[in-house]
Amino acid sequence: MSENNGENGQVQTPAEQAAPDAEPAPAAVAEAVKQAIIEQPPAVQQIKMAPCPCAGGETNLLLDVPQGSKVGRASCSMCGVWGVDFLVPRTQEQELVAKAAAKAWNEAPRG
Numbered sequence: 001m002s003e004n005n006g007e008n009g010q011v012q013t014p015a016e017q018a019a020p021d022a023e024p025a026p027a028a029v030a031e032a033v034k035q036a037i038i039e040q041p042p043a044v045q046q047i048k049m050a051p052c053p054c055a056g057g058e059t060n061l062l063l064d065v066p067q068g069s070k071v072g073r074a075s076c077s078m079c080g081v082w083g084v085d086f087l088v089p090r091t092q093e094q095e096l097v098a099k100a101a102a103k104a105w106n107e108a109p110r111g
Contacts, residue, residue, distance in 0.1 A: 059081075
């Protein structure tokens with residue numbers, strides 16, 4: 001059941017007739033995308049890190065996990081010297097490897 005809309009003799013389906021006539025403004029689309037990003041949960045949870053003895057400020061880790069190795073190395077991103085070894089989870093999922101490294105880092109004695 002198609003109907004004629006009267007413009008240039010074009011025929012529209014019921015779905016086309018129910019659709020909005022104009023595309024949303026680019027600003028409205030951009031705002032909707034921003035809102036969707038804000039509302040979605042983070043992909044990776046931030047882990048609170050103990051400070052490095054180098055006192056370099058906020059700690060970020062550099063991870064070295066050789067292919068097939070059971071032990072990885074987490075080093076301070078500021079000094080690159082102080083670090084800890086950690087057991088690599090069997091799954092090799094990035095999030096689980098990062099959690100294992102952070103746990104070893106936070107539990108390492110400092111002094």
